[in-house]
Ligand SMILES: Cc1cc2nc3c(=O)[nH]c(=O)nc-3n(C[C@H](O)[C@H](O)[C@H](O)COP(=O)(O)O)c2cc1C
């Protein structure tokens with residue numbers, strides 16, 4: 001399988017594209033500087049690490065900030081079900097590097113840090129080899145730093161904290177990393193998929209970017225199809241492609257589906273009947289109170305239990321709290337415990353009431369967005385699986401994902 | 402320019418003693434684990450002094466009072 005744009009080119013199974021092949025296929029990117037920033041603003045490109053922040057606006061504020069900026073390419077990919085970043089680093093490392101160095105030239109950065117998940121071994125070595133192939137002027141300013149295998153290590157402030165101080169825990173915002181990051185310098189943190197799109201937009205422009213996309217959406221997105229589909233894995237689809245179309249591209253469903261998790265563990269469950277027609281596009285999803293997050297689309301087969309799966313994921317997210325902020329550490333633990341009591345011992349009104357109360361109180365009260373993401377996920381479960389939560393039997397079907 | 406006062410908490414510094422909730426119960430309550438929940442919105446003028454006292458009393462310097470430009 002090959003993709004439309006960032007995954008276009010040689011077969012993905014043949015591994016990393018070399019610098020020579022990459023340059024021959026795509027040429028050298030032309031646009032940098034002010035003009036590129038405005039092109040990015042016009043393209044409407046948003047970040048693909050989860051928060052969907054507009055890229056052009058972030059670049060503008062990094063340029064406006066005082067100090068000599070730093071660029072961090074975020075290849076931590078801590079989301080357990082997501083595979084798109086590691087696939088991209090493994091197969092198209094030079095697209096990611098192009099994006100990182102274009103960013104560095106544009107914001108006048110003196111340093112580029114490639115922040116790569118320690119467990120993504122193939123992605124790491126492909127990126128390391130690719131960096132060795134780059135011109136000396138680029139190699140000199142770039143280095144690779146490993147992201148520990150923890151969910152919150154991918155947060156931009158945790159990345160800065162690790163690179164600066166050796167601990168991958170988030171720090172208090174404000175200031176955001178693009179105001180004050182590495183060594184206090186304005187720091188542009190950009191997801192590796194975002195950088196790959198930037199590498200192409202710098203070559204072909206915003207009109208080209210918008211020439212892909214369905215139902216009014218612009219560009220392409222990498223998504224990871226997970227759960228009950230015949231061919232789970234990464235797809236590059238036009239933005240605005242519906243869940244149903246993406247499922248068909250992934251070989252269709254393996255069995256009847258009860259719900260779809262859109263956006264990964266910081267995303268939301270949607271009843272299958274309502275999910276099929278959803279366009280995979282940031283603006284359309286946001287208009288429905290959803291998010292594309294890191295692009296995971298996970299199908300829950302009807303034979304599985306949404307309450308038990310939710311409980312398992314809440315347990316994971318509670319464990320992944322960096323335990324620095326009381327409302328996150330105690331709140332997520334308490335939410336997870338209430339979920340697993342319902343899953344193991346059966347529905348009970350007290351725990352359901354507690355879940356609903358804490359789901360209102362906990363978000364917005366951490367240094368980073370970890371509790372917000374976890375609670376958004378939980379709330380979606382409480383509404384999508386409302387009937388199941390109300391009458392859940394004491395079965396605790398703890399199958400792995 | 403009109404400004405208003407808002408309480409902020411550094412969630413990493415705060416260790417949940419709940420002292421602030423005792424000093425400013427009009428605006429701060431604690432959750433089931435003892436950590437403060439601040440009522441949304443600006444601090445009204447008549448509570449400004451109480452708010453300042455709560456900030457000064459916070460043992461971890463987590464609580465702060467910020468003067469920000471009024472949104473509307
Ligand atoms: C708990 C948490 C975990 C995150 N993990 C990742 C991650 O693994 N990879 C990533 O690119 N962004 C991750 N992010 C988002 C980053 O903080 C940041 O927004 C992003 O890297 C910016 O790049 P983008 O704008 O190109 O998406 C995470 C955020 C939070 C709050």
Ligand code: SF4
Nearest residue numbers: 322324325328366368
């Ligand atoms: S909100 Fe949670 S994950 Fe984020 S810094 Fe605080 S304790 Fe750590």
Ligand code: SF4
Nearest residue numbers: 415416418419421459
């Ligand atoms: S007084 Fe300070 S440390 Fe104590 S709960 Fe309030 S903000 Fe937290």
